[in-house]
Amino acid sequence: MGSSIDxxxxxxxxxxxVNKSTFVKKDSQNFINVLGIQxxxxxxxxxxxDIYLSANNVIEPHYHQNAAELVYCISGALTVSLMNPFTKQMQHYPITPGQVANVPQGWWxxxxxxxxxxxxxxxFNAPTPEVILGSDILKLTPASIMxxxxxxxxxxxxxxxxxxxxSTFIGPPASCNKTTESNAQHNPNFINHHDSHGYTMQELNPYYRPYYHHQNY
Structure with a gap:
């Protein structure tokens, strides 16, 4: 197959x-650089x-309508979670440096x-990564329809x-109140393991592993 590139x-x-191509930035520890045909x-x-994250930050639920996605961990650790449309189940894959997780095209x-x-x-196996975000679906779908x-x-x-x-992209928002329940002061291992609504990180991510030194998140 011939190429149209001269x-x-x-x-x-x-x-x-790629360091000069910022796509979205939450803060100095959480941002995304992009490389596409543009x-x-x-x-x-x-x-x-090219994605950088600090502990507990989330690339918000989304799907890519034009491409499959191969997630490769360079440093740190993360869990890739996907909804299998055939089994109607969520599947969770923790990966560390050198490991990958594959997300088929169009999967949430x-x-x-x-x-x-x-x-x-x-x-991505496309010249430009396209995306439909959960936050946009929630905000753009008329409330009357929902x-x-x-x-x-x-x-x-x-x-x-x-x-x-x-278009949150990286959550939770910087303005999110991360105060935990009152008993956190009596249990240092409890700090930063709940979100602002009281869900444990284990509920949000079955493979979450606490790192108690992350106090600046």
Missing amino acids: YTSPSTQFTFD QLNTLNNVSLL HYEVATEDHTHLLAI AHTYCLDKTQWKKAIAPVIP
């Missing part, structure tokens, strides 16, 4: 610094997201960092999703 053109690019015009059916999934300084590559379809109270639904920020 490899003799002076505008043809063969190298690129950044490097000799790419064919490959692109990637998310990633949770279980250590600070987690670095991963998300590699309420009618699932027999919900429209007012309660609107109140429940009011704090959701469209």
Whole structure:
């Protein structure tokens, strides 16, 4: 199969610094760089997201409508969770440096960092990674449709999703109140193992492994 790329053109690019291509940034420890055909015009059916996360940060639930995703852990540790549309079950895969998890095209999934300084590559078999985010689905679907379809109270639904920020990408938001229950002061191992709604990290991520020194998250 022939290529449409003119490899003799002076505008043809063969190298690129991904560090200079920030896609989204939550803070200095949680951000995503992107490499696609817009950044490097000799790419064919490959692109990637260069992702940095601190412990307990989440690449929000989403799916890629145009590509499968291969998640490669460079440093730290994370759990890749996906919903198998055939078994209707959530599957959780903890990975550490040198290990990978594969997400088929169009499958609902998310990633949770279980250590600070987690670095991963998300590699796609498409020249541009496209995505549909859970936060956008929640905010853009009319509340009246959600309420009618699932027999919900429209007012309660609107109140429940009011704090959701469209295109969150990396959660929880920096403004999220992470205060734990009052008994945390009596149990140092309890700190930062609950989210703002009282869910344990084990409930959110069955393979979560606590690291008690992460106090700045």
